Amino acid sequence: MELLLPEDQVRDLNVRFEDEHPTEILRWALQDSGLEQVAIASAFQAEGTAVIHMAASIRPDVPIMFLETGFHFAETMAFKRQLADQFGLNVVDLTGDYTVESQEAKFGPRLYERNPKLCCDLNKVIPFQRALAGLDMWITSLRRDSAWTRQNTPILYQYECQPGKMLVKLNPVANWTRPQVWRYLKEYEIPHHPLYDLGYASIGCAPCTRMVFPGEDERAGRWSGIMKTECGIHADEAAAQTATELEEAPALMEEARG
Numbered sequence: 001m002e003l004l005l006p007e008d009q010v011r012d013l014n015v016r017f018e019d020e021h022p023t024e025i026l027r028w029a030l031q032d033s034g035l036e037q038v039a040i041a042s043a044f045q046a047e048g049t050a051v052i053h054m055a056a057s058i059r060p061d062v063p064i065m066f067l068e069t070g071f072h073f074a075e076t077m078a079f080k081r082q083l084a085d086q087f088g089l090n091v092v093d094l095t096g097d098y099t100v101e102s103q104e105a106k107f108g109p110r111l112y113e114r115n116p117k118l119c120c121d122l123n124k125v126i127p128f129q130r131a132l133a134g135l136d137m138w139i140t141s142l143r144r145d146s147a148w149t150r151q152n153t154p155i156l157y158q159y160e161c162q163p164g165k166m167l168v169k170l171n172p173v174a175n176w177t178r179p180q181v182w183r184y185l186k187e188y189e190i191p192h193h194p195l196y197d198l199g200y201a202s203i204g205c206a207p208c209t210r211m212v213f214p215g216e217d218e219r220a221g222r223w224s225g226i227m228k229t230e231c232g233i234h235a236d237e238a239a240a241q242t243a244t245e246l247e248e249a250p251a252l253m254e255e256a257r258g
């Protein structure tokens, strides 16, 4: 499998990027990397909003992929529209093969409670994998200090995301802290998702997100109460995505792929 970037270049860039501002990392990605098909994935959380703002200042039409699961908070959808209008963003909604209604008709109600892995596969992993097939580089807003599953996140690496398909993954704010993100938003007067003001620290789909309590981890409110910490699209960073979901998942997946 041919690499998109020489390995020694990736190694040197990682050393350099550890001391560079994320805007400069993104400038390399969007102007100097030589890679054509580059997109950001974001759910418009604080760090994603910062990354989008930096990237759009370099390439205003950079695609911003949003996983439209159908299960987002109304506040998320409104904030996405607000930000897209304010900054003229090129937001691309990614959807799976099922609507909320057709998923319920096929798999029964509240699949996210009975089998969240399957629900995430249907609504996030499968549509996201399809989108990655057309990309050279995927830009995220992962931060190492946001969760123990992400503490070893490199800034830049490349991997075979699907059989025969190499991809460069860039995490430009990997070594930023939460306060650095919020300082950036404040400095540039960028709006933030309104649910942060109500006590949410990490915001995903409404049925799988709760507020966090003092002393809890930032992502403690995601899939709270079950052994699940990631939706599956950041499989490499998730040190231990424990699979405790229902045993029929593989069969259902086959059926879903149809």
Ligand code: SF4
Residues within 6 Å of the ligand: 069, 071, 111, 112, 115, 116, 117, 119, 120, 121, 123, 124, 204, 205, 206, 207, 208, 231
């Ligand atoms: S986060 Fe919850 S509602 Fe959203 S796709 Fe995953 S299981 Fe389904």
